[in-house]
Amino acid sequence: MMLKxxxxxxxxxxxxxxxxxxxxSTAGGNGGGDYxxxxxxxxxxxxxxxxxxxxxRSLTKVLSETKLIEQTMTxxxxxxxxxxxxLGEYVAKDSKDPYKLFVSSPPILINNLKKEGNSPYGxxxxxxxxQITKDFGAIAVAAGxxxxxxxxxxxxxxxxxxxxxxxxxxxxxxxDHLISVLPAFKSGIDPKTVKYLxxxxxxxxxxxxxxxxxxxxxxxxxxxxxxxxxxxxxxxxVTSSERLGGDFKDVPTMKELGLDAEFNIWRGVFGxxxxxxxxxxxxDKKLKELSENQVWQKELVANDWASxxxxxxxxxxxxxxxxxxxxxxxxxxxxxx
Amino acid sequence: MNVLDYLADGFMTALQWHNILFAFxxxxxxxxxxxxxxxxxMSGVALxxxxxxxxxxxxxxxxxxxxxxxxxxxxxxxxxxGGSTTSILLNTPGESSSVVTTLDGYxxxxxxxxxxxxxxxxxxxxxxxxxxxxxLIALAQPLSSVAINFGPADYFSLMLLGLCAVSGLAGKSIxxxxxxxxxxxxxxxxxxxxxxxxxxxxxxxPLLYSGLEFLTIAVGLFALGEVFKTIxxxxxxxxxxxxxxxxxxxxxxxxxxxxxxxxxxILGFFIGILPGAGATLASFFSYIVEKKVxxxxxxxxxxxxxxVAAPESANNAASGGAMIPxxxxxxxxxxxxxxxxxxxxxxxxxxxxxxxxxxxxxAWGLIASMLIGNLLLLVLNMPLVKVFAKVIQTPAxxxxxxxxxxxxxxxYAVQAQVFDLILLLGCGIAGFLLARNDFPLAPLVLGLVLGxxxxxxxxxxxxxxxxxxxxxxxxxxxxxFLIIAVLWIAVPILLKRRGKEVVVNEEG
Numbered sequence: 001m002m003l004k005x006x007x008x009x010x011x012x013x014x015x016x017x018x019x020x021x022x023x024x025s026t027a028g029g030n031g032g033g034d035y036x037x038x039x040x041x042x043x044x045x046x047x048x049x050x051x052x053x054x055x056x057r058s059l060t061k062v063l064s065e066t067k068l069i070e071q072t073m074t075x076x077x078x079x080x081x082x083x084x085x086x087l088g089e090y091v092a093k094d095s096k097d098p099y100k101l102f103v104s105s106p107p108i109l110i111n112n113l114k115k116e117g118n119s120p121y122g123x124x125x126x127x128x129x130x131q132i133t134k135d136f137g138a139i140a141v142a143a144g145x146x147x148x149x150x151x152x153x154x155x156x157x158x159x160x161x162x163x164x165x166x167x168x169x170x171x172x173x174x175x176d177h178l179i180s181v182l183p184a185f186k187s188g189i190d191p192k193t194v195k196y197l198x199x200x201x202x203x204x205x206x207x208x209x210x211x212x213x214x215x216x217x218x219x220x221x222x223x224x225x226x227x228x229x230x231x232x233x234x235x236x237x238v239t240s241s242e243r244l245g246g247d248f249k250d251v252p253t254m255k256e257l258g259l260d261a262e263f264n265i266w267r268g269v270f271g272x273x274x275x276x277x278x279x280x281x282x283x284d285k286k287l288k289e290l291s292e293n294q295v296w297q298k299e300l301v302a303n304d305w306a307s308x309x310x311x312x313x314x315x316x317x318x319x320x321x322x323x324x325x326x327x328x329x330x331x332x333x334x335x336x337x
Numbered sequence: 338m339n340v341l342d343y344l345a346d347g348f349m350t351a352l353q354w355h356n357i358l359f360a361f362x363x364x365x366x367x368x369x370x371x372x373x374x375x376x377x378x379m380s381g382v383a384l385x386x387x388x389x390x391x392x393x394x395x396x397x398x399x400x401x402x403x404x405x406x407x408x409x410x411x412x413x414x415x416x417x418x419g420g421s422t423t424s425i426l427l428n429t430p431g432e433s434s435s436v437v438t439t440l441d442g443y444x445x446x447x448x449x450x451x452x453x454x455x456x457x458x459x460x461x462x463x464x465x466x467x468x469x470x471x472x473l474i475a476l477a478q479p480l481s482s483v484a485i486n487f488g489p490a491d492y493f494s495l496m497l498l499g500l501c502a503v504s505g506l507a508g509k510s511i512x513x514x515x516x517x518x519x520x521x522x523x524x525x526x527x528x529x530x531x532x533x534x535x536x537x538x539x540x541x542x543p544l545l546y547s548g549l550e551f552l553t554i555a556v557g558l559f560a561l562g563e564v565f566k567t568i569x570x571x572x573x574x575x576x577x578x579x580x581x582x583x584x585x586x587x588x589x590x591x592x593x594x595x596x597x598x599x600x601x602x603i604l605g606f607f608i609g610i611l612p613g614a615g616a617t618l619a620s621f622f623s624y625i626v627e628k629k630v631x632x633x634x635x636x637x638x639x640x641x642x643x644x645v646a647a648p649e650s651a652n653n654a655a656s657g658g659a660m661i662p663x664x665x666x667x668x669x670x671x672x673x674x675x676x677x678x679x680x681x682x683x684x685x686x687x688x689x690x691x692x693x694x695x696x697x698x699x700a701w702g703l704i705a706s707m708l709i710g711n712l713l714l715l716v717l718n719m720p721l722v723k724v725f726a727k728v729i730q731t732p733a734x735x736x737x738x739x740x741x742x743x744x745x746x747x748x749y750a751v752q753a754q755v756f757d758l759i760l761l762l763g764c765g766i767a768g769f770l771l772a773r774n775d776f777p778l779a780p781l782v783l784g785l786v787l788g789x790x791x792x793x794x795x796x797x798x799x800x801x802x803x804x805x806x807x808x809x810x811x812x813x814x815x816x817x818f819l820i821i822a823v824l825w826i827a828v829p830i831l832l833k834r835r836g837k838e839v840v841v842n843e844e845g
């Protein structure tokens with residue numbers, strides 16, 4: 001069931017109006033030009049409590065606390081269709097409003113490329129401003145599993161795809177599914193033959209793994225840490241380009257294992273399509289300062305997020321590359337648009 | 338240290354004055370959150386996370402985490418308590434797990450027994466809360482391994498059993514009940530199918546990708562349906578105002594409720610443990626069971642106190658049961674526990690297999706505070722019963738706009754979409770028309786809840802078995818549920834054939 005805090009929308013709007021009147025007179029000197037001079041609204045395209053919502057709230061909180069942004073920043077929730085509802089409205093109504101930003105993650109690419117539940121808009125219809133966090137996909141099996149490395153799992157799938165059940169916390173064609181089939185796909189197995197069970201959320205998928213109702217799961221590695229520490233699971237591989245530190249230092253990357261597979265689960269900040277160079281430069285500067293700020297680093301640790309900053313230009317290049325990867329996978333799955 | 342030592346330590350933590358205060362505020366906010374439809378426990382908890390974070394910022398990390406989680410958990414089970422209030426008084430379910438309480442609760446209120454209904458809901462919730470807690474302490478470890486082995490096939494058979502039991506929700510005609518069940522199942526298919534990733538019945542409209550919101554439909558059918566009925570049938574001019582009658586339940590009420598509360602507590606607890614099943618299902622199941630075992634099943638839906646006592650106990654016990662997978666495995670069984678888990682992670686405390694070893698203060702402090710919180714709830718709610726029961730004396734011309742306002746506000750607070758308001762109105766009209774023609778509404782709502790679970794688990798099970806239906810018979814738990822389901826249907830029919838009087842339930 002979706003959840004929400006937008007009952008306060010009207011109040012927030014009234015506040016925004018009130019603050020904007022005062023802000024006009026005070027914010028003139030900020031950033032050189034006349035941007036920004038109004039309060040910002042940062043939208044989380046989901047209900048309260050999810051990953052996007054937490055990112056939006058942490059971001060605005062730290063930007064205000066550290067006085068990097070002096071204008072008021074309000075978080076709005078706009079759930080529906082995994083972000084699709086929001087993006088449709090945003091592109092249609094707000095593409096000229098540089099005071100409305102939003103946070104997103106790989107689904108903005110995936111939803112645009114896949115056939116079912118398609119979003120007609122993608123990252124090209126908005127302006128990527130920065131990547132602010134990263135996470136990676138991982139393939140895990142239960143501690144007692146007969147698979148001790150990724151190769152043996154892939155061999156088993158190769159020998160008889162029907163004998164191995166993979167699971168994840170989201171629907172086919174979405175992130176967990178793509179991560180689950182990624183190693184098989186890169187090993188030359190037709191990903192359509194890989195058996196994938198989708199559960200309602202990562203927690204249920206892990207339950208299925210521990211309860212032996214699935215042989216392996218594909219999900220984000222940050223949610224697996226405590227199970228690894230408790231000795232309940234083995235993580236066979238991670239989709240990062242280099243080994244991660246801490247609890248995951250013994251987990252090999254797919255690259256090390258000879259697979260040309262990478263998948264970065266990023267979270268980023270976006271603005272409307274029609275932003276001026278000056279406005280993009282403003283956010284480049286502010287978000288870079290944020291990424292180096294102590295308070296932000298603490299906030300990341302508190303939320304179990306890993307820091308990674310890419311500026312607007314790098315982020316765009318990166319998205320182009322990831323879009324290709326996702327397109328390849330979806331095409332192989334027969335789920336592309 | 339053994340369990341009792343840990344528990345004693347937990348009480349030391351929970352009885353610190355600031356933690357008692359936190360528990361009190363938690364249950365107070367929770368009660369109000371439960372009373373208002375829309376702001377369910379899930380959004381209530383989510384909204385309070387930042388607030389508690391700043392409130393506890395002065396404390397050392399572990400103590401801050403304990404205090405926050407005490408407050409947030411208080412909101413969670415406080416909401417389970419409060420959810421019954423509007424169901425009973427206004428026919429407006431405060432949250433989804435109280436939908437079934439409207440069936441008998443509202444009838445009781447109409448008969449002037451609102452006080453008894455509210456009190457028995459509070460007492461039942463208290464008993465169930467205590468039971469769940471004792472069971473949590475004693476059985477957490479063994480049960481967590483049972484819950485985790487509960488696979489898709491087992492879920493499917495359990496849900497199927499639930500569907501067979503739908504006759505228990507039927508009004509005058511079993512055929513109409515079945516029609517409504519199927520209608521509910523059909524509505525549940527709208528949206529993105531999570532097993533295949535295909536969009537069904539969405540007609541390319543992104544608004545429909547996430548399906549129809551359960552609460553919007555329930556509030557529309559029950560609350561607005563009743564409002565339309567009152568207006569169109571001019572109910573408010575006839576009969577005058579319902580009397581409150583006595584506030585406390587009579588000795589007979591207590592006697593009638595004792596067994597339902599016990600059964601509701603046990604059933605609710607065990608359903609609550611299963612990830613994904615949750616309090617809504619627990620309340621439905623316990624209601625159906627009560628009707629099945631009752632000597633006078635025909636009085637259900639007409640103000641039988643067991644129809645309030647059992648589901649209200651069950652949903653509270655379920656929220657206790659849901660703590661088991663959360664604390665021992667780090668697996669949230671419901672949306673609300675997922676958010677509680679998020680709150681713990683924010684304090685760098687990872688619920689899961691290591692929680693009791695790494696952070697005993699947090700885990701046992703929470704358990705002890707739940708005991709205190711339940712006591713606070715009872716103390717808080719019993720005097721409020723009198724106040725709330727007065728609502729029923731409000732003349733209809735004031736009450737109707739209030740119900741409409743609460744419904745609209747509540748639904749908009751959850752969904753923030755005009756679409757849901759239109760759906761709400763549509764469901765209100767449908768609810769009125771259906772109820773007037775004796776189509777029972779509860780089976781529709783049950784179908785809506787069970788539909789996705791039945792379907793997804795069946796397909797997951799079949800994917801695992803490569804399409805072999807035998808998987809449902811090979812898994813022992815699944816087989817047991819299927820046998821019960823078959824007996825449930827077959828026994829009354831057989832008895833009837835033999836010409837015996839059917840004492841269990843009048844089918845048809």
